[in-house]
Amino acid sequence: MMTLSQISARMGILAATIVLSATLLFVAPQAHAANNSSYYKAELAQPTTAKPKLLRSVYVKCEGSNCRAPMASTAPKNMCISIVREFGAVTAFTAGERVFTAEEVAACNSDNAKAIAKN
Numbered sequence: 001m002m003t004l005s006q007i008s009a010r011m012g013i014l015a016a017t018i019v020l021s022a023t024l025l026f027v028a029p030q031a032h033a034a035n036n037s038s039y040y041k042a043e044l045a046q047p048t049t050a051k052p053k054l055l056r057s058v059y060v061k062c063e064g065s066n067c068r069a070p071m072a073s074t075a076p077k078n079m080c081i082s083i084v085r086e087f088g089a090v091t092a093f094t095a096g097e098r099v100f101t102a103e104e105v106a107a108c109n110s111d112n113a114k115a116i117a118k119n
Helices: 004-036 076-087 102-118
Strands: 040-048 053-055 058-069 090-095
Touching: 040 076, 053 076, 058 076, 076 090, 076 102, 090 102
Parallel strands: none
Antiparallel strands: 040 058, 040 090, 053 058
16 A cells, blocks of 8 residues: 555656656747758848748748748759849858858859740
């Protein structure tokens, strides 16, 4: 037979486990989403007031000349070109830890100009 103190201790452990589980259930996804929301970062040559747009399966949000988007299953260059097409020329672009060189940024802007000329 269990004593009252043994039951009390087990109830305390159960309550602590429930609180910890609930915390991980709600906090961990939010932390991941916060980190994930700015995988792509672009600096526009000209500020924009455009609303967030769905590009390559993720929403790209721009405030002034800063654009941000979560990771997508596309090559960084393709995302850069898509941002240029939708929001205008970029002066800087990063994908996670990868910072585009001046030549890569110029290629994003140039590839967009070539695509527009073809249409």
